[in-house]
Amino acid sequence: MSAMQRLELRQGQSLTMTPQLVQSIKLLQLSHAELAAYVAAELERNPLLQEGEIRADTPSLSLADFLRARQKAQAAGARIVPGPPPLRGQPASGTPGPAHGEIRPELEETLARTASLTEHLQAQLDLATFDSHLRAIGEHLIHSLDEAGYLREDPDEIAAHLGVAAAEVEAALRLIQTFEPSGVGARDLAECLKIQLKERGRLDPAMQALLQHLHLVARQDFPALRRVCGVDGQDLADMLAEIRRLEPKPGLAFTPARIDVLVPDVLVRPAPDGSLRVELNPDTLPRILFDRAYYTEVAKVLRKDEDKSFLSECVQTGSWLTRSLEQRARTILKVATEIARQQEDFFREGIAGLRPMTLKSVADAIDMHESTVSRVAANKAIGSERGTYPMKFFFGAATGEGEHAAKAVRHRIAQLIGAETPEDVLSDEAIAQRLKREGIHVARRTVAKYREALRIPSSAVRRRRHSREA
Structure with missing residues (x-):
């Protein structure tokens, strides 16, 4: 049997993700702050885009302005190729520097950087010892600390991993525990507090006994604490007050705090007819327009091929961006409208009216894919008379046998416990029976x-607390 080669022509259908579609999807999941930064970068790069409304009295850019924009784009590493600009995390291939259109950090963000916990401890280690062997072990321990400053790994396992004696690891750990912030390098909460008290000269036998029985502190079993510490009630109160002034997570001081202001992307308001009105927040919508008059004026006078190529790129990227922003706004509004429809009771009654809702139920109702709904819900918020909530807050499966959202059930449990009296402290079983009647x-x-998720103690602990307060 001889093998034969032949050519065949077949027709078929396949789904292809174009670069424009991929970037439109990425654009959909950006928060309004990230979108504003991206649009600002495009407005600076593309002279055909204008922010706000183009009026007759708006001064037009000159040809010189257009040429300066092209030179600036080239200096920034921009390639003159048709198509949409790359988003964050998608650098242009073949571009030596940062891709054009990429969202870069502001200058203030690069200057305001503070030392991390690892860098802070490393600088102290360099000054604390000249023993290279001890420093090598210390560096490994420093890099093993979590963000709270605790050593979660077993020192014996670290010693076996490094091929050194366990005593050497302990020596390096004791050295690190003398560094600032006080309490760093501890293996548990008791050791963290012990280090801080020792530095303050307050680690007496009574305090050591207290640290060995922190479980009694959590249970607020004060009679047992007085017995094990050998102190009276006033001394115990002073010791507990001193414990509360200590820092249980010293490493968090080197974690930069992020201030996230939740700004609604969608507003839900009651309409005069009693229905709910869903509209996009105009303060978070970028306003950009494609200046066709300026394009016509510049296109008439351009002669160089590179200028014409840059103009063509600006036309395509500008048209793509304006269309994508319009599509993004329509998609967000469509998803938010369905969320408001399914969660109408929440917007009228509060969290008690929250209903189970999944990505699939919203996607099926508006004929979208679940992944699209998920991208819309990411980094977006809905504002109403009840407050501003992340869009993901409204999603959740049902709990129990009824059609009740888990968040609503937790809220009701907190209400029942908050309304209990010292004479009628509800057990978990009693709460379950009351919920059943509802x-x-x-x-x-x-x-x-x-x-437990609400960090509410058990009925026994609550009962003891009520008796002490009485």
Whole structure:
């Protein structure tokens, strides 16, 4: 049997993700702050785009302005190729520097950098010892600390990994525990507090006994604490007050705090007819327009091929961006409208009216893919008379046998416990029975899980607390 070669022509269909479609998807999941930064970069790069409304009295750019924009784009490493500009995390291939259109950090952000916990401890280690062997072990320990400053790995396992004696690891750890911030390098909370108290000269036998019985502190079993510490009630109160002034997570002081202001992308308001009106927040919508008059004026006088190529790129990227922003706004509004429809009781009654809702239920209702709804919900918020909530807040499966959202059940549990009296402290089983009478069928273990998630102590601890307050 001989092998034969032949050519065949077949027709078929396949789904291809074009670069424009990929970048439109990325644009959809940006927050309004990231979108504003991206649009600002495009406005600076593309002279055919104008912010706001183009009026007859708006002064037009000159040809010289257009040529300066092209030179600036080339100096920034921009390639003159048709197509949409790359978004963050998608550098242009073959571009030596940062891709044009990329969202870069502001100058203030690069100057305001503070030393990390690792760098802070490393600088102290360099000054604390000249022993290269001890420093090598210390560097490994420093890099093993979590962001709170704790050593979660077993020192014996670290010693085996490094091939050194366990005593050497302990010596390096004791050295690190003398560094600032006080309490860093501890293996647990008790050791962290012990280090800080020792530096203050307050680690007496009574305080050591208190640190060995922190579980009694968590249970607020003060009679047992007085017995194990051998102190009276006033001394115990002073010791507990001193413990509270210590820092349980010293490493967090070197974690830069982010201030996230939740600005709504969508507003839900009651309409005069009693329905809900859903509209986009105009303060978070970028306003850009394609200046066709300026394009016509510049296109008449350009002679060089590179200038014409740059103009063609500006036309395509500008048209793509304006269309993508319009599509993004329509998609967000469509998803938010369906969320408001399914969660209408929440906007009228509060969290008690929250209903189970999944990405699939929203996607099926508006004939979209779940991934599209997920991208819309990411980094977006809905504002209403009830407050401003992340869009993901409204998604959640049902709990128990009824059609009740888990967040609403947790809220009801907190209400029941908040309304209890010293004479009637509710157990988890009693809470489950009350919820059942209200039509919320959940098991006792589910009540316990939600109560612990709310950081509410058990009924026994609450009962002791009420008796002491009485």
